[in-house]
Amino acid sequence: MVQMETWDKIRQMHHNEKKSIRQIARETGHARETVTKLVGQQKPPQYERKQPHHAPVLGAYKERLRERELAT
Numbered sequence: 001m002v003q004m005e006t007w008d009k010i011r012q013m014h015h016n017e018k019k020s021i022r023q024i025a026r027e028t029g030h031a032r033e034t035v036t037k038l039v040g041q042q043k044p045p046q047y048e049r050k051q052p053h054h055a056p057v058l059g060a061y062k063e064r065l066r067e068r069e070l071a072t
Contacts, residue, residue, distance in 0.1 A: 002034070004044045014039045 002010075010028060013019045014035075021039065025032045038045075055062070
């Protein structure tokens with residue numbers, strides 16, 4: 001995953017300094033595909049779980065908590 005500072009730097013190089021994708025890739029050491037993806041993103045990349053989080057203690061009560069949350 002790319003750090004937020006790197007994401008901001010790459011977007012700034014492309015939009016403000018008008019550098020090409022290839023030049024940014026050369027200067028930062030990232031692949032051109034990565035630079036292209038980062039330039040097109042409006043928000044910085046965030047971590048996403050590949051599988052849902054398993055909660056063995058809270059698992060049995062999750063539905064009830066959601067119901068109470070919606071009721072308030």
